[in-house]
Amino acid sequence: MAVLDRLRERLGPAVVETHEHRGDATAVIERGALLETLQLCRDEPDLAFEVLMDLTAADYSRFPGREDGPRFEVVYHLYSITHNHRVRLKVRVDEDDAVVPSATGLWPIANWLEREVWDMFGVRFSDHPNLRRLLLYEEFVGHPLRKDYPINRRQPLIGPQT
């Protein structure tokens, strides 16, 4: 697809891998080149991804074959109104260095979406103006969408510990 070719051509080795499973163009980007890539995607006229449709993460620590690899993937779904195309960008980070540069400077909506990722996965975003939990409360212990968070864990403010 043109989008992935363009990204590979412009970014060279910063694009770690690409695939188009089920027609979704996907590129895994080096963390260091993330902001540059996002900016390129937004501002380059033939990419023109104006909308940060979604920003989320996934914990791959229980994924068959990827238990040892980088634990988290932060996933950006971009959409271009001008060209009507989509791309999915991913950044892989390890658990002991789970920090990703914040995209709030590019899209204001990244503020809340990054807060949600911090809330649910414990991935930090450097230079984020206000990295508080979004959906849960400050006293909540742990990050519930991590795979090692048991679904039946009780929280201190809610009920007795089990």
Next chain:
Amino acid sequence: MSITPTRREFMLGEGSGTGSGGQNLHVGVGPAHPAMHGIIRIATELDGEYIRKADVEIGYLHRAFEKDCEVGGYNNAIPYTDRLNYVSPLINNFAYASAVEKLLGIEVTERCKFIRTAMSEISRICDHLTCVGASAMELGAFTVFLYMIKAREFLWELVEDVTGARLTISYGRVGGVKADLPDGFATKVGHAFKQTREVLDEVHRLLTGNRIFMDRMIGVGTLSREDTIAWGITGPLLRAAGVPYDVRRAQPHWAYDRVEFEVPTQKDGDNYSRYLVRMAEMEQAMRIAEQALERMPGGPVNVDFEGRPLDPASYVDQGKQGKTEGLLLVPIRLSPNLQGQSRGALQQVNAADKRVVLPPKENAYGSIEGLMNHFMLIMEGYGIRPPQGEAYFASEGANGELGFYVISDGSDRPYRVRCRPPCLPPVAALPKMIENEMVADLIPTFGSVNMIGGELDR
């Protein structure tokens, strides 16, 4: 000091707030405020009647939707999706099912696509009716609220007719829908739409040119086109700012490429434009639903049978006695609970993929293959098993782009389900819409955002 009074003095009397000791007042609106549909807290900082700063706190309705999806099978998440946007649950059902279908790489039948299209549009009207009615009520137009709830009732009766429930409908299935449409559904839709159109006409006459309503809505809660895009806002709010982006048009799914409709837009991006867009969209939604029902293909129905319909008990008895010859072809008289789920009906609406779709009850009870098929999909550790991979499916929810991002690790449970909630971006942008406006304007702006706690907090 200027001689002409400042705006502040004009509001609060001469000399007020001109000293250096002026202090802003902090007022928390919500979480249990009647105008905060659902529960949400807006911490405001007021200077007189003007909101200088606002901070929105969400999460009061968080129910761990995404975590819950990971512990059950793929179809087990369907009831949870009902509770995302609980005003238009059908769209959530279908969008989630379509995301899993995309992951599996299967196509649903044509008839199913048309059913999804028509039912989604009926849901969309319900959603817009609730949004417009509630925000009009908050501005004092209680009559409009009653009229719109009346119209919503007509539509919910349709939903009830098809799904058996009004709100928590769980009608979508991976690979199809739960049951075929009931007989004479198109006629009922015709009646309901006729009455809905009358209500919309009444509401237009009550509100659209109403001086009070216009004064409260025009120029309030404005968000420019650039800001709307930068905040990732989609749906009626984006179209009200002049961007004709609609997933149904841009990336047609289901049967949206085979029906004609317009994408209504406005230019100003204020509350009044959002109101106009929603009112126009309801008419378009009715057009789409009517066309979808009219053009709905029948699909093959297997009717090559001999003998009379049986009741299910004797059907099972015969099967137990080993009298299975020809049993698969005998139609059974289903209990009313299973209306629309006879073999012929299910074949019309479900994908022909045994790895995904439950067999009809006749097969499950009448043949060992059907029983095994049922077993393989229901028992723990079996079930639907998409290959490893990931898929993002976008559909047009009532509030904007409703996306589901599903990751499969090859097992029978989704590894990760992410819902892109369409009303989170506008709620995130709410401070920008209400800051430096008056407290009273918070109410119509918040109403036009159409915050739905279920999908916002998940």
